[in-house]
Amino acid sequence: MTQPASTADLDELVDTTAATRSTEQPYGDHAQILSQADDQSPLLDVPVAVCCPNCGEAVTLHERGLPGDVPYFDSACTQCDVDVRTWCAVGIDAAYHQIVEPAALTTMVQQFWDDWLWSGITNSKGEPRTDEYTERFATKSTAFGWNWEVTCPLCRRTRTALERDSALVGGNLDYHHWSHNPDQGVCLCRECHNIIGFDTYDTELEERAESWGFDSRHDLQVIRLALRDAAVTGRPVGIRSTTALVDRYNLLHSPESVRQLLESIGNNESLRELFLDKRLVAGIDANC
Structure with a gap:
């Protein structure tokens, strides 16, 4: 079970301003x-x-x-x-x-690796190949002499840091489904995967979503993800463009629907308190 924290501790994560999205295609x-x-x-x-x-x-x-x-x-x-x-x-x-600047090409490729791994790599039969390509990319990074390593897109911890922080968490990324049909999701470390789901079962989360007035458990998970992203980056939720959130985490939600979800907790203090707890910042200090 998650442990509640005072609203004052995490209230600054909720904001309503906007930001500019950075480009990933330098040329x-x-x-x-x-x-x-x-x-x-x-x-x-x-x-x-x-x-x-x-x-x-x-x-x-x-x-x-x-x-x-x-x-x-x-x-x-x-x-x-x-x-x-x-x-x-x-x-x-x-x-x-x-x-063309070589450094720009390096950044471009590393960003592509991150995006591809985070969205989940499969073969033509839909079988996962994320672990396989994790090793391939790591080997190629070493060959080039790059300081690149697989990271969790949410907590930003490297595979090495995840293995160091917890034997339970481990260094591999788990695929979190936003949808099974169509298949769409994002690869997160096990701890982040659990945190955005309130450390509970999907059935319990569906019941909670209904009782709180949301359409599905994915609404709750998206809000939790946005709050944890804000805690990791040090930027209030509103400062983080909803389009950037959709792109980074391969969300099925549209930027507008994400904005509406975040506004729902920004405008309702009692509802917001239901989403804020100490688990939101678990493992973040180790990444700072």
């Missing part, structure tokens, strides 16, 4: 991770340099543009002496290659 349509390429890619009809995300050097050139879907790519960067795969190779409009 817009002129650069794309090969794994993201499809028959709608803007790089189909222009010469494309496929580049190493570490040094920025071109490892190959497609003079007639990318061939649409790129199911397999395995070329070595001779400068870094590292094999480059579809999930770390960056296709760049060749006309822009000379102005």
